[in-house]
Amino acid sequence: LHCYGNEFSIWNCSYNISDDSSSCAQSDDAAVFCMVNTTEYSNCSDGDVRLVGGETENEGNVQICHRNAWGSVCDDSWDSSDSNVVCRQLGFQPYGSSRYYRNHFNTFNNPSFMYGRFYCYGTENKLADCSWNSYYLQYCSYYEIAGVHCELPCNNGDIRLGDENILKGRVEVCINGTWGTICDHY
Numbered sequence: 676l677h678c679y680g681n682e683f684s685i686w687n688c689s690y691n692i693s694d695d696s697s698s699c700a701q702s703d704d705a706a707v708f709c710m711v712n713t714t715e716y717s718n719c720s721d722g723d724v725r726l727v728g729g730e731t732e733n734e735g736n737v738q739i740c741h742r743n744a745w746g747s748v749c750d751d752s753w754d755s756s757d758s759n760v761v762c763r764q765l766g767f768q769p770y771g772s773s774r775y776y777r778n779h780f781n782t783f784n785n786p787s788f789m790y791g792r793f794y795c796y797g798t799e800n801k802l803a804d805c806s807w808n809s810y811y812l813q814y815c816s817y818y819e820i821a822g823v824h825c826e827l828p829c830n831n832g833d834i835r836l837g838d839e840n841i842l843k844g845r846v847e848v849c850i851n852g853t854w855g856t857i858c859d860h861y
Contacts, residue, residue, distance in 0.1 A: 717745055722803030724761055726823065728780030733767050734824040736780045739802060748802075749791030749815035750776040750822075756797035757805065758823040764801045767825035768853055775822035782820070791815055829854055 678688035719725075719740035726735030737748040737758075755774050763769035795805035829849035836844035837856070847854045 762825035
């Protein structure tokens with residue numbers, strides 16, 4: 676039996692019939708592992724990304740579109756270069772994102788994994804531009820879903836205190852739409 680994966684039925688695959696029962700022992704019987712299909716079909720385009728499950732628009736578990744279906748991104752090898760690319764693609768700041776693992780945003784009925792083990796440099800415009808390896812998807816458990824928290828865009832000249840304290844902290848200033856720090860050496 677030889678299938679490509681796009682056949683409607685197993686009978687649409689090419690196959691050979693043999694009368695020789697000794698050429699195929701019971702240990703050679705074909706087997707399959709079926710997963711519950713939680714795929715959400717949509718009018719998305721290949722490579723689109725979205726965040727789901729977060730409390731705000733700039734955080735959530737990462738999903739990527741492939742063939743008009745949303746799929747989860749496995750968190751194996753997920754790092755800040757990967758999460759920064761997702762944030763850039765969604766129009767948030769391209770630096771300073773936080774990455775999360777293990778279904779951090781507690782979403783349920785997640786779609787099947789589409790991609791895994793991204794290897795981004797951090798300079799790509801889209802997550803789909805990064806190299807990736809789908810071989811390892813077989814090792815991703817249902818709870819190994821990548822997530823991000825993206826920095827919101829800022830306006831040139833905005834000033835804030837970092838470290839999430841309103842009375843003290845590192846001084847940060849927005850230059851060219853990106854938060855940076857001020858050096859204390861003069």
